[in-house]
Amino acid sequence: MVGVMEEIARMTAAVDAVLNDRKAHIADLGEALGAIPEPGFGEVRTMELLAERFRSLGLAPETGLACTGIRVTVGPEDMPEIVLLADMDALPTRGAPGEMMHSCGHHAQMTVMYAVFEALLTAGAPDSFGFRLSFVGAPAEEYTHIDRRKELRRQGRIRYLSGKQELIRLGIFDKTSCVIKYHSMADSPERMATINGTLNGFVAKQMHFIGKAAHSGAAPHEGINALNAASIALMAMHAQRETFRDEDHIRVHPILKEGGTTVNTVPDRAFMETYVRGATLEAIRAAARKIDRAAAAGAMAVGALVTISTTPGYLPFNPSEELGAMLAESAARFISKSAMDMHDHSYASDDIGDVASLMPACQLGFSGFSGTIHGADFAVCDPERAFVLPARILADLVLGLGADGGAKARQIREHFVPVFEKKAYLAYLDECFEERTFAFE
Template sequence: MTRNAELKKAVCAEIDRRAAEITAISEEVLRHPETGWRESETAHRVRRWFDGLGLAHEDGLALTGVKARMRGRTSRRSVAVLGELDALLVDGHPYADPTTTAAHACGHNAQIASMIGAGYGLAPVMDRLDGDVVLFAVPAEECIEVDWRLRRREAGDFEFIVGKPELIRIGAFDDVDMAMMTHAGPTVSAPAAAVAASANGSLVKRAAFTGVAAHAGATPWAGANALKAATLAIAAIDAQRDTFDDADTVRVSQILTGGEAVSAVPAHAHMELMVRAGSVTAMRDAADKVDRALRAGAFALGVDVRVETVGGYLPLSVDEPLADLLHDNCVSLFGADAVIRDSGRMGGSTDMGDLGHIMPVAHPWAASGSAAPFHGPGFFTTDHVAAAVNPAKFMAMTVVDLLCEGAERAEQVLSTSGPKLSRDAYLELRRSFDTVTGGIVER
């Protein structure tokens, strides 16, 4: 047995020994969901689990992030294992918080458990690795509650509305060379694991339509209907769909609220939109068409529309050498038939795409036990071994590959990975997405 294989065997044996603890972490987070930027209780739990590992930690990074470093015998390179703290809002989800409707319908509970589990496995062998492992619980991956986030941003709480861009901005990834995390997925798409999938990027919009209120029965002609302007804008967006190249995997999603009382012509309508595509060029192109549609609805009804645009996520490209290592480790655990090497581009998006613009990243998927659609009330992790314990193993095994024997494989990954943006160049790109048009503020 090679030294490397011996280390991996020890790591997996330790994770198996602590499998019940890892499962309990996944279940505990599942039962206490919190949405992005407000994951204070979940962050408190992570601090407790880091304390259990005897690790010092930095707290309150981008409001709720918690970061710990496990030192190797030398610190040549640093590999981060991430877990996302946040939940979604899904009314009717069986594990929803009854007050907030927050629910782990994206399986992030398993990420926290696999991140801690990887730490459990690696802790006894750190003195045989030539690099550090950074365990990092990161905030606000889901891009939801856009209006609330933009108001928090205006109040100065953060600049970017999702977590990893904000962590990059404050320098929290400056001491990390590469990063990985495992996302739980519908079991149908990941028999055991899928190690590489690219993902769309996205731009996010808040559109405020302002018309004129009037009695809806007595003098409706005196009003200007903001809600009808918004629904017309949605029809205009839908009419654009043929103009999107299939290869760009464009998705335009929106939610709409409008009017105050049914007896009055709605003077206000508020729309949140997400415009996704596989490249920055396609994101900008689709967003321009959406802006035209929003203005068209407003023009037709003679109301005003103010459109604010900010960056959501950059498109994700997984680092191929990192994916190769993960693939080999998954195959050794599950067999080749249970592992998908490349599952293509996902129509969804993740801020792991942002991190991938400044360092090599991997974002494998693991089975969750559920075959229900993501983000809906039927999706939650039922198989915590598949979703958390197994990923703890294949991520920890990959860390061993990267950091054993002089961290040679980590050096190889860094030297073969494509060019990356500096932090400043990345921030310049992110800020280039921010625009405000129409309404009271014209820029």
């Protein structure tokens, strides 16, 4: 054990030296990625920029995974594989140039994980310690542009609507022992990092209300007002909120995207979207049934028709306790424990929850950003904190997992009890695609 600890200490110093030497390079990469925001399954320039960086290291990355994903792997074959996982897509953001921006900080994810990979590779850690190391860039984490994704699904280019779900289907994680992820967060005086935080899961719903057009002044009685149906459905959804238990962390947040074409015509079409979020699958299913009833009630009230299209969304994220404990130890080597928010639950969602249902995974949340996440004012305010410090923490974690032939990574994988086996997981996703129509006269 003493020999292993000495090797880790020696390699840690070598990795730190690389990160110190490459600080400007790391910040430049973050800026370059931030300048090319692209939507999910459309991250073409992002993929090419990352591929160029890996080729400059003498590597041959796999590209075009799940349309625009990327993977590069080093280290001896048949040894435990540690995956550095990063989201690639940007987010529609009102007020940003082109209305598209990395307002969720995915450019920082890619930058940090690239920095960790480069530092470990340059220091010779994978070959010296005897473990596999992969960088995986995953497209389409933000669950947006759903109609475009459904079209890709109809074309057979994807089967599922998120990048990690597609990468799972394609077998990218079939030999993985542990998955490590990073996410940016806004600065706070009391909190520098979140460790072992959990996330809600969700299902997504699109609701098409169909009525009957008529002249809204001369003959409104001859029409069926689809906007009224949607409005009543919204009120019925709000009436359900008192039935949601606090411990289930339910969030329902619909938006009305269409409600008529002209003010002079009774609206014959209305279109609504919502997520139904919760901390457990059972809670999500129960809340989703209530939302379906509310939509049907709105249609019933005015004699309209409603079609409810449901898609899988993401599973709740529950990190591996063993892997999370090691992440906390690594973080404590660089920042004060008082600056760590341990075991925080966020009502947000991420398809890392799907990955973590199949294999050990953990996520480090880290500050260094100003503004509002998902807002046009979100920005890096401290490159050292946003990029370099989390890279040090995660590199330290990888060294602990990868030492002695990946002994810890292997042990954690062997101890892990999955929520799903892969076949059952894919079957669950398939079952979640559902379309129901309620018609009333």
